[in-house]
Every structure is written in C-alpha cells, then in structure tokens.
Amino acid sequence: MDAIYVIDKPKGLTSRDVVNQMGKILGTKHLGHTGTLDPLATGVLVIAVGRATKIIDLLTSTEKEYLAEVKMGLLTDTLDITGNVLEEVEVSSVSFMELEKTLQSFVGKYEQEVPLYSAVRVQGKRLYEYARENQQVALPKREVEISKITLLNLQQDTFSFVVRVSKGTYIRSLIRDIGVKLQIPMSMQNLRRLHQGMFSIEEAIPLAQFTKQTPGYSCSEVLQRIYPRETISQELVKKVQNGAKITLPREERYLLLYDEQDHLLALYQKEAEHYRAFKIFYQREMEKCD
Numbered sequence: 001m002d003a004i005y006v007i008d009k010p011k012g013l014t015s016r017d018v019v020n021q022m023g024k025i026l027g028t029k030h031l032g033h034t035g036t037l038d039p040l041a042t043g044v045l046v047i048a049v050g051r052a053t054k055i056i057d058l059l060t061s062t063e064k065e066y067l068a069e070v071k072m073g074l075l076t077d078t079l080d081i082t083g084n085v086l087e088e089v090e091v092s093s094v095s096f097m098e099l100e101k102t103l104q105s106f107v108g109k110y111e112q113e114v115p116l117y118s119a120v121r122v123q124g125k126r127l128y129e130y131a132r133e134n135q136q137v138a139l140p141k142r143e144v145e146i147s148k149i150t151l152l153n154l155q156q157d158t159f160s161f162v163v164r165v166s167k168g169t170y171i172r173s174l175i176r177d178i179g180v181k182l183q184i185p186m187s188m189q190n191l192r193r194l195h196q197g198m199f200s201i202e203e204a205i206p207l208a209q210f211t212k213q214t215p216g217y218s219c220s221e222v223l224q225r226i227y228p229r230e231t232i233s234q235e236l237v238k239k240v241q242n243g244a245k246i247t248l249p250r251e252e253r254y255l256l257l258y259d260e261q262d263h264l265l266a267l268y269q270k271e272a273e274h275y276r277a278f279k280i281f282y283q284r285e286m287e288k289c290d
Helices: 015-026 050-059 096-104 127-132 171-182 219-226 234-241 284-289
Strands: 003-009 031-033 042-049 063-072 074-076 085-088 108-113 141-154 158-166 186-196 229-231 254-258 264-271 274-280
Touching: 003 015, 003 050, 003 219, 015 031, 015 042, 031 050, 042 050, 050 219, 063 171, 096 141, 096 171, 108 171, 158 171, 158 186, 171 186, 219 254, 219 264, 234 264, 234 274
Parallel strands: 042 186, 074 186, 229 254
Antiparallel strands: 003 042, 031 042, 063 158, 063 186, 074 085, 108 141, 141 158, 254 264, 264 274
16 A cells, blocks of 8 residues: 555544554554644645655645634743643733734744744654753754634633744744733643645545555555656656656746656756755555555
8 A cells, every 4th residue: 555645634643643643553663644633633634645755745835724723821831721820810801903913923933942842852862852851952043934823702700813934834833922922821622624735625635534444645646746747768767767867848836747658757956957865666566656
C-alpha cells in the first residue's frame, strides 16, 4: 500500500497514535505524518504510507488554517485547558469591536515565543523534557506570519476565530499573545485544523471510519495539485534518470516530469536556461506510487 490519506484526527490522540492505529489496520510500520496536531486538537492530519513517505518533505505545507476556541480568564502552563492553572480571574466585559481590532493587529509577521510544552529542541533536548524535569530554559522565538484572522463569535468568557498562519506557528502561543495585548489571561479551549496546504477538512476521513479498503491519493495525484507537469521524450528520460540538467521550453519554477507511459520520474527546478533535478522519483520500487 503506497498512498496519501487525509485523516480527520479525533480529540484525545497524539498524531503518533493515529499513525500507529493506521499502521495496525494496514499491516505496515512504513508510514508517517506531515504535521503534528496536539492531543486536544482535531482536524486535518495528512498521513503518507509506504513509498509515499518519500514525498513527505514536499507535502509539508507553508500555510495552515485553524478554527480556535479560547477560554478567557485562564492561563495554564501548557497554554491550553489541559494544563496546570497558573492564573485564573473573572473576565471583565470585552467588546466584539475591541477584540476584533486586537486580532487584526496580529496580521503580518511577528516574533512568537515557542511554548514550553512543545517538541522544539534546545541544546539537543526537547522543551517538554525541560518542563517535565522542572528545569529552567530560555524559550526560543520564531518569526511567524498571520495572513488572515476572523473573529466568529464572542460570549462572556469565550470566543472563537479562524486563522490562516505560516508553518511553525503555535496557535496556543498566538492566543496567549492576544491575551497579553488585552491584559486578560487566555488559554486554548479547542482547536480544529481546517486546511493544511492543499488538503481540506472536507476531504478528510474520520479515523473511526478508516479501513484497509479506504482509498487514498497516489503520489502523482497529490503532487499535481502543487506542481505543473511535463511529458518528456525517451531521450530526455535517460538524462533525468541520471539526474542531468535538461532544457525545456517552459518557464515554471518547478515541473513534474513524466515519461510517455505516464510514469512519474522527477521534480525539476528552473535554473537560468536549464532545469535541474530537485527530487528524483524514478526507481522501480517507486512506480506503484504513481
């Protein structure tokens, strides 16, 4: 089995739990995911199986979209409602307009502090390991980008919003930072990933409904969502198999190359007057991944 699956991850499971369950159903350990979701979170989790794992690096999206629910008046060590309470206060009235203005102030790039309970490595050790051992550590900051944020509703001490963010953005940290601006402690109450790059929640399969017969996407189907394609002559096929530069009358930055039998050969990148190999797929064992 060589395929890409879009799973709707249920609450309470880690991304690794989902991979393990699917591995048991499919009878393989050769699978992986393209982007972690916290146990509290649900939604789009992309799983590559078999030879499709060879293209995971090409599927790691630069942009993701989430639906987030926030609990106001509460701050925890994990920045979500599952953690130990650090601060809890009664929430004064916040207007829809004030909250909307604050959310919009985050559109663009900003330096975001990584949460302590995360898998980011500092000096060769994951941050959650420092947390569990009660060791002090300086939390790194990363530049992230919020391209769109929309407030959906506001109640006395909760609100929800949809946000589109760059890879590496922590929604828990964004919620904390929103709270800092409003001087109200806040924690994430629920999170649902609606999009991961080209994949959407509308096409996601609930994990409980996944079986060995569930159809997945081939490597070729998925990659053609991202890159334009070109069928090349047999003469060029031999050059591509060897990773040589080739000349094509195209201007796109990347091209998926196929032979005349419609086998996926490689992904090539434009370089001055030529195209050079970016990733070679042509191996006998990869043909089933077409």
